[in-house]
Amino acid sequence: MSAPVTPERSPLGVFADSIEQTGYMIELIFGAFSRLFTHRHPIRLFRRLVEQLYVHAVKSLLVVTVVGTFTGMVLALQTGAELKNLGVEDQLSKIVAASLSREMGPFITGIILAATAGAAIAAELGTMKVSEEIDALELMNVDPIAFLVSPRIVSMGLSCLILTVWVNFVGIIGAAVVAHSQTGTLYSDFFYGARETLSADRIFGVLSKALFSGLVKAWCFGVIIGGLSCASGLNASGGALGVGRAVRTAVTASVVLTLIVGYILTWFFWA
């Protein structure tokens, strides 16, 4: 039998580590946002933020588009069949729009970002940590939070927000195609129903509650994933093995925390 890659941890030890990691993540998130107002070179920070936005949002666009489109299509296929049996297939667009904007859009985007951008952040910062680049920054009096963490966390929040809007959009298009082919629903009727759902019950007279709650969730998911990924990376130790461990911790914790925070926000907006 081969030796285990990492030593066995007791459940209590794992729980204690998770609490510590969450505390460090919160500290990093506060630090990252405070640097937005106290950074000595805001233009340089803005440039780094744009670079990170490109890496996180633009480079994830293809996978997000494919997953978002097929999510909408599957949703329409499964729900449409049941609604047709009940004779209320005209409600399909409203159900799809509400499901995507309230829950599935932010959640899917969050999971994809955790697996792609979050893993990349943990690996990048973890490698920098074990190869002493973070120590080097500190010795040069370069604040690693302002230099590395702040652009990544802020960019993850914005990326998740923007990509969620995109996932909602392509998901509804995908659902419309399936609804048209499966139940013969006219495209115009489908989009009218979806628009009605996404413009009802406006908050501050601007966004519907469904859309607003979904976007708040998306931003929170992005910030949490960014924070956890940075925390895991900066806590890495023990060479390549430690970097691998940091990536696994970042992705696992991001998925779990995304679900928990998603539930809390759903309760807050809809309970």
Place this chain on the structure above:
Amino acid sequence: MSTPAAAPAPAPVAPLAAADTADAPIRLSGVRVAFGDRVVLDHLDLVVPRGKNVVIMGLSGTGKSVTLKAVAGLQKVNAGEIVVAGVHVENARRAALTSVRSKLGFLFQSGALIRWMTALENVALPLVENGVPRAEADARARKRLDEVGLGDSANKRPDEMSGGMAKRVGFCRATIANPAILLYDEPTTGLDPITKRTIDDLIVHGRDKFGATGVIVSHDLRGAMRTGDLIALLYEGRIAVVLPPREFIKCDHPIVREFVRDDGGAAGGK
């Protein structure tokens, strides 16, 4: 190299005149560092005189790099005092550490260059991030790279550089702000003899041109003879011997004898 079974002679030798130590920019006294049950440094005392290079030698895992990181405030200590440029770094707050680090240059074993930046950007980084205008920082960085023969490699990224080039770029970055203190963590490990000599020359250059006080952690006795004004042996958590190079290689400490034997006596001729 095998660890001799015999206990070392407990005779710390400190050949420093009072005048040398009075304004010493680095002082460690009674330093203790432990990782769990494993005590790495125990009652370590060391004084580094101004403008001198002190080489710390010792077996692998004896805490040489830990000592260097403790001096830079990167490693917490369990007990003892570390005074660098007049500041107690063992319990310094962020502002005090920032002040000390503005006087420090640190060459890491791997170079620790930021991997997405070019050589020029890496060297200019400490200046740019501490308020020097970009054009001036770039000009100074380019000049420093020219001095170490890397003017043509200014636009290379770390993954396009050899180990020796990365070390030289790291040296440029460590010295770009003309620090009063330079710390070198195994600067020549893993390099060929010619590149080793180049790095050794840079270390001597750092002392002679910038008047910097240096602490060099090394396994390389020949390099220590070339670069050090004093050589210290770290053994069992404390400094066992501090002597000028010529006297160091004649010292009868069993670990020193092992180092000299392993080097084939060539260190005597530098």
